[in-house]
Amino acid sequence: xxxxxxxxxxxxxxxxxxxxxxxxxxxxxxxxxxxxxxxxxxxxxxxxxxxxxxxxxxxxxxxxxxxxxxxxxxxxxxxxxxxxxxxxxxxxxxxxxxxxxxxxxxxxxxxxxxxxxxxxxxxxxxxxxxxxxxxxxxxxxxxxxxxxxxxxxxxxxxxxxxxxxxxxxxxxxxxxxxxxxxxxxxxxxxxxxxxxxxxxxxxxxxxxxxxxxxxxxxxxxxxxxxxxxxxxxxxxxxxxxxxxxxxxxxxxxxxxxxxxxxxxxxxxxxxxxxxxxxxxxxxxxxxxxxxxxxxxxxxxxxxxxxxxxxxxxxxxxxxxxxxxxxxxxxxxxxxxxxxxxxxxxxxxxxxxxxxxxxxxxxxxxxxxxxxxxxxxxxxxxxxxxxxxxxxxxxxxx
Numbered sequence: 001x002x003x004x005x006x007x008x009x010x011x012x013x014x015x016x017x018x019x020x021x022x023x024x025x026x027x028x029x030x031x032x033x034x035x036x037x038x039x040x041x042x043x044x045x046x047x048x049x050x051x052x053x054x055x056x057x058x059x060x061x062x063x064x065x066x067x068x069x070x071x072x073x074x075x076x077x078x079x080x081x082x083x084x085x086x087x088x089x090x091x092x093x094x095x096x097x098x099x100x101x102x103x104x105x106x107x108x109x110x111x112x113x114x115x116x117x118x119x120x121x122x123x124x125x126x127x128x129x130x131x132x133x134x135x136x137x138x139x140x141x142x143x144x145x146x147x148x149x150x151x152x153x154x155x156x157x158x159x160x161x162x163x164x165x166x167x168x169x170x171x172x173x174x175x176x177x178x179x180x181x182x183x184x185x186x187x188x189x190x191x192x193x194x195x196x197x198x199x200x201x202x203x204x205x206x207x208x209x210x211x212x213x214x215x216x217x218x219x220x221x222x223x224x225x226x227x228x229x230x231x232x233x234x235x236x237x238x239x240x241x242x243x244x245x246x247x248x249x250x251x252x253x254x255x256x257x258x259x260x261x262x263x264x265x266x267x268x269x270x271x272x273x274x275x276x277x278x279x280x281x282x283x284x285x286x287x288x289x290x291x292x293x294x295x296x297x298x299x300x301x302x303x304x305x306x307x308x309x310x311x312x313x314x315x316x317x318x319x320x321x322x323x324x325x326x327x328x329x330x331x332x333x334x335x336x337x338x339x340x341x342x343x344x345x346x347x348x349x350x351x352x353x354x355x356x357x358x359x360x361x362x363x364x365x366x367x368x369x370x371x372x373x374x375x376x377x378x379x380x381x382x383x384x385x386x387x388x389x390x391x392x393x394x395x396x397x
Contacts, residue, residue: 006033069220073158076109086164091124092234112138122239136253147252165227177223183216184223276302282309283338323348341366
């Protein structure tokens, strides 16, 4: 097991060193410093102790031949015969990562009658498209889909597998990662890669209070899931992907799940696709006050958004929640009304093109990420904005 060792002889300020650990894992017995069982291996002490604390890898850990695992693969997801947009976003990110390590980008597609999806995927710029196109794969069933992913990984040996953070992706990725005894980092907000193909996976942890930087240097493939709207849609390229067709044996297509029928749910516009979002925060005094926030959103041709606090009070539908436990959005304009801007909320919207924040507290964290900050009472500012829009005024601020 890897461990953290403390060079007590280098410590000049014992109490300051002990205070570095947010979990109280550093102890001093009067003679030497030690790490107790409360350690979470966050390595904060190693980064800030000036060499007093040192992270040591397990010398007996099994090493992997990384040269046998090459390439970055995006696992595509199909919705109603169309490619889910998160697939294209991940291909764009995969191209960025591959350019740093001179690797190829592949896209794994599992389903039935997939010819119509090849064009959209090819335009995103992968080098290969691998198709498992069989009637038994028409509808998602976890066992045959897992078998297809497993067959592909054994065949291609990709170094990295990028998966959309959807219900399907979250169902498949951990199952397949477990089959290869590989690591999986869920809901990454940033990705980078080392020259030796180790994937840098960064995600919020401990309720968004820290950003965890994760690597799995001794296992392949490296799995990471990413939510829709985290990365930008790639520029379209001239199609050049090599098409590879593979198939599964009848035994691997067997499933304990029987598909009976498909009932399409009613189409509804989600906040993820909105160009304008107006967000109601916990600073609102009563549920009736949401009406003015909704009116402002409607006048701007946008959608109403919400913080977690407003959802938990039952004032707003959970589908409108933005943040780590809600939806990730990237609109052209987002206006936050009486939102403090906790890191959990900010992680779900800080990629927005223009962030306008309205809050009476000049020290509110939301102002640290806002492009335009308005310090004032939301009950005065929002009605004035509504009045200006109704009067056809162009200068709203």
